[in-house]
Amino acid sequence: MHSYDLLSLHTDDQRQQKFKDAPDIFFNQKLNQWIVFKPELVIELLRDNRLLVPQIITSIEGLEARYRRKFPNLLFVARCTPLLIEGPVHRDIRRSLADMMTEGRARTTAALPDLMQRYVQPLGEKDQTEWMDTCLVPLVKDLFCHMCNCPVLVPFPKLVLSRIFDRFVSLAALDAIEEQVALLRQEIRKRSGTADEDLEGAKVALFILGRDSLLGALATSLLFILRQNLDRPFADIEFPDYVPETGVAIAERVAEQDVTVASVTIAAGQRVRLFFQPMSDASSTVGKQNLFGTGAHSCLGRPISLDVWRALCKTIHSFPQRLSSIACDYETNNIFVVPRHLRTEQSR
Numbered sequence: 001m002h003s004y005d006l007l008s009l010h011t012d013d014q015r016q017q018k019f020k021d022a023p024d025i026f027f028n029q030k031l032n033q034w035i036v037f038k039p040e041l042v043i044e045l046l047r048d049n050r051l052l053v054p055q056i057i058t059s060i061e062g063l064e065a066r067y068r069r070k071f072p073n074l075l076f077v078a079r080c081t082p083l084l085i086e087g088p089v090h091r092d093i094r095r096s097l098a099d100m101m102t103e104g105r106a107r108t109t110a111a112l113p114d115l116m117q118r119y120v121q122p123l124g125e126k127d128q129t130e131w132m133d134t135c136l137v138p139l140v141k142d143l144f145c146h147m148c149n150c151p152v153l154v155p156f157p158k159l160v161l162s163r164i165f166d167r168f169v170s171l172a173a174l175d176a177i178e179e180q181v182a183l184l185r186q187e188i189r190k191r192s193g194t195a196d197e198d199l200e201g202a203k204v205a206l207f208i209l210g211r212d213s214l215l216g217a218l219a220t221s222l223l224f225i226l227r228q229n230l231d232r233p234f235a236d237i238e239f240p241d242y243v244p245e246t247g248v249a250i251a252e253r254v255a256e257q258d259v260t261v262a263s264v265t266i267a268a269g270q271r272v273r274l275f276f277q278p279m280s281d282a283s284s285t286v287g288k289q290n291l292f293g294t295g296a297h298s299c300l301g302r303p304i305s306l307d308v309w310r311a312l313c314k315t316i317h318s319f320p321q322r323l324s325s326i327a328c329d330y331e332t333n334n335i336f337v338v339p340r341h342l343r344t345e346q347s348r
């Protein structure tokens, strides 16, 4: 049994070192699941079609029966979100989301210069910046409105909706998701005037899967680059073309049958927690594109996410100041790595 805090490796540099000494795959009694840090094995297991994404419809129905409650909106999400579905239904939903994203990308590409002008450029004139609330949160919100062609006006709180993917979620948190999904569906129906449940479901799924992932990846990637460039003019910083960090800490799978890998057997029904974070470590030899997953459930949001990252970097590169300090604290979450605050100070 290993003494790691297995929920996130991002927030503690020393902990980040520890995964290097871990076995390729090991069982953690406390979480009652297999843990994989090794990037090559994470990739192999993501591509293994005997490992399925957790399908949560029966769990939600179980909760409904146990607590004599109804969770219609949780069930709606469980039926329209590709990362919670397998088989032919998954394929169909994935195909229609991919079409929607291709169409949406034309709109987000056209909107990016204006979004940069509005949310990022003004920071080039400030001495102190809080990046989350003044820049990244509204930027990502507007981006989703353009992508889904739907002006959602409600400021959805970070990391509430995406806890649907968290198996350690409390009943209170499920209530909060139920309420927020109801609000999101209502907004989408009202603003895009659609009575088409499939279209509504597609927009809900994209928001739930993409918003916190993108927010976390942009913020942690920015933190990573800026930390290496303290006291340097922004104009001298070399920004990478690809996000160096991820906002998605882990993927989870359940074995459909016994799966033997690296001399252990993941028994049918057992869970595996696959960590993406070691892929972004300097010692990793796997391509950064794997931060977006691989296999049947790989990310559909990669092109749009990279468009925003590159536009963000280009705009920051044009700032006239130099960076003098950076500080970050994180939201508590088991799956997504999202800063609560990301603060910088800059001087001329």
Ligand code: HEM
Residues within 6 Å of the ligand: 046, 081, 082, 083, 084, 094, 097, 205, 206, 207, 209, 210, 211, 213, 214, 215, 217, 218, 243, 246, 247, 248, 250, 251, 252, 276, 291, 292, 293, 294, 296, 297, 298, 299, 300, 301, 302, 304, 305
């Ligand atoms: C830099 C930001 C992002 C990162 C790092 C990221 C990462 C990931 C990862 C690792 C997966 C696979 C999870 C798994 O296999 O369990 C995934 C799935 C997915 N992502 Fe992203 N994502 C990002 C942004 C987005 C955005 C902006 C959208 C959409 C607007 C999006 C849509 C999706 C969808 C639809 C899936 C599931 C596909 C399926 O199950 O077939 N992602 N993402």
